[in-house]
Amino acid sequence: MSATDIRVAPHVSHCHQACCHATTGTDITYTRRVARWTPNARGRLETAALELYDEHGYDQATVTQITERAGLTERTFFRHFADKREVLFGGSQLLQDHLVERVTDAPPSAAPWEAMTAALSTAGDVLPADREYSRLRQRVIAAHPGLMERELIKLATLSEALADALQRRGIAARTAHLAADTAIAVFKAAFTRWLETPEQSDFATLVREASEEQRVIVGG
Template structure:
């Protein structure tokens, strides 16, 4: 009998990522993930609804942390600056997880279904950020425009971070991307 080991969800996530990288997302089964983690498929389903959810399990916390950072931004800043600060907090939190983010990105980029899910997640974040801005007194269409633009800037910065040099700092890439956006709007 196998002795109980802690962090089943973490072990399943690690096993899934290894298999997705080795074999591809579509070629990997839940049974294989569970076996690699030393668990059963039944245990897998206690933590994840399906094998796709392994890649998106932290989405709710990710969004909640960004919205908390938005709420904590100074009332005196513009809508776009508040979005920049909120997304900057997310970049700081993701920064130490570069290799995991890179692997996750490569799995998602290789599968149309997963890319669609990632876009849906980003669209949901933009809607939540716009609502957060409206809660701060920003009117429409400015709230939606700032939120949608901020999420687009974050996506571009994140993609640069995971696909270019290893020494890039996500927070700096994001700040640079917002600066590039400002220069585009002045030109």
């Protein structure tokens, strides 16, 4: 790839679906002024990065190594990610935007908890279809205190965003924050179980189970 490589990809989505993650081996190459567009560059960079973080440790892995393994340039890397940490957390923003949108779009008649759990149930839509990818990501994060901190901050930010969304539905701030934090407990439980269970299990089912278990725990 030349230094005059120009991005011509239409919309590079943050999609984690298997269809995008599959490496086709075919590269569409444009010549003259309009340089090559690499299909699924983002997915290839993510996989290469996670493998390297897992094999050598997050701190040791370099962007150069990631791009070499992915067979892409550093220029392409920085087109998709601000830095090597962003490879791990780009999906968090996507998840947050998705959940906030679901809560916002819930019917006006929906109670806070109904809107919240209905939103959580759709989280599977933005989680990677290849669950092994998420397991690898979780292992990398768990092995690094700095990344664990970042993960906690992302969850706290998600809770804040959900509380804001509830407040925009007319829910009092106190109730909105309590409901959002309580929902995060359900989300964490469902996500942990999603990682631990076979690929056939459905995120919506795990949310329903965790939510029901929580209701029993608090004496409902």
